[in-house]
Amino acid sequence: MPMNELELTDEVLRRLDETPDPRLREVMQALVRHLHAFAREVRLTDEEWMTGIRYLTATGHKCDEVRQEFILLSDTLGLSSLVDLINHASDNPVATEPTIMGPFYVPDSPWREMGASIVEFDDGGEPTVVTGVVRDTEGAPIADAVLDVWHNAANGFYAVQQPEEQPATNLRGRFRTGDDGHYSFHTVRPVPYPIPNDGPVGRLLRDTGRHEWRAAHLHMKVTADGFTPLNTHIFDRESDYLESDTVFGVKGSLIADFTPGPDGVLVCETDIVLARSGV
Numbered sequence: 001m002p003m004n005e006l007e008l009t010d011e012v013l014r015r016l017d018e019t020p021d022p023r024l025r026e027v028m029q030a031l032v033r034h035l036h037a038f039a040r041e042v043r044l045t046d047e048e049w050m051t052g053i054r055y056l057t058a059t060g061h062k063c064d065e066v067r068q069e070f071i072l073l074s075d076t077l078g079l080s081s082l083v084d085l086i087n088h089a090s091d092n093p094v095a096t097e098p099t100i101m102g103p104f105y106v107p108d109s110p111w112r113e114m115g116a117s118i119v120e121f122d123d124g125g126e127p128t129v130v131t132g133v134v135r136d137t138e139g140a141p142i143a144d145a146v147l148d149v150w151h152n153a154a155n156g157f158y159a160v161q162q163p164e165e166q167p168a169t170n171l172r173g174r175f176r177t178g179d180d181g182h183y184s185f186h187t188v189r190p191v192p193y194p195i196p197n198d199g200p201v202g203r204l205l206r207d208t209g210r211h212e213w214r215a216a217h218l219h220m221k222v223t224a225d226g227f228t229p230l231n232t233h234i235f236d237r238e239s240d241y242l243e244s245d246t247v248f249g250v251k252g253s254l255i256a257d258f259t260p261g262p263d264g265v266l267v268c269e270t271d272i273v274l275a276r277s278g279v
């Protein structure tokens with residue numbers, strides 16, 4: 001029978017010893033060890049324990065079909081980026097780095113002709129062409145690569161956040177590369193935006209003196225047969241919040257220039273490098 005704090009932890013771990021699935025046992029025992037160590041370290045009070053329970057309950061209540069407050073919590077605590085680093089950091093220094101996906105991806109975006117526009121709603125954003133070549137790590141172009149892109153409008157919102165205002169497929173599209181691996185599409189310049197802040201995650205950011213902004217970026221999922229799927233962003237070098245992105249998604253290698261082209265349209269040129277799968 002456990003008597004003191006450490007004996008209690010040992011007893012809980014012991015009861016998990018017989019967990020049939022070895023991975024579940026490993027994860028649950030580590031979770032208990034770290035949770036107990038946390039409570040001991042901060043000398044968690046009764047009130048603080050109850051505040052934590054209420055906080056997690058409110059976080060669950062905020063979730064619905066389109067809002068996932070637990071993922072947002074994970075994002076703002078850096079856990080999503082840590083899991084991404086653990087699982088997707090490529091051993092190949094040449095491959096484009098991945099980053100977190102975020103909650104605004106909608107599958108089945110419309111297929112568009114290479115070079116077409118993804119703008120379906122004029123919100124006055126700065127016209128921009130995003131272009132480059134999808135390559136392998138030896139530099140060879142990849143044919144038949146699929147780029148699935150999405151980003152926010154100049155008003156800061158993704159189409160999925162504004163079903164009444166924006167067409168559902170605004171600033172989203174899928175493109176397939178030809179033999180030269182080249183891709184390009186017309187769009188508007190992405191802008192920094194606050195993550196959804198009207199729930200428990202927004203409250204915690206305010207209570208801890210943090211801001212709720214993401215640096216301006218566009219999202220890309222890039223897939224091709226024989227290559228590891230890539231989930232990444234292109235960040236705008238001139239954006240605010242590159243150093244303090246609230247979900248820790250910025251990687252230096254993903255920052256790109258948006259430079260004025262001859263016709264006044266901004267050009268963002270970025271090659272995408274995919275690593276071969278199973279290598």
Ligand code: BEZ
Nearest residue numbers: 075101102103104195247
């Ligand atoms: C996004 O980039 O879309 C995003 C990522 C994490 C939290 C909120 C938004």
Ligand code: FE
Nearest residue numbers: 102104217219
């Ligand atoms: Fe985003």
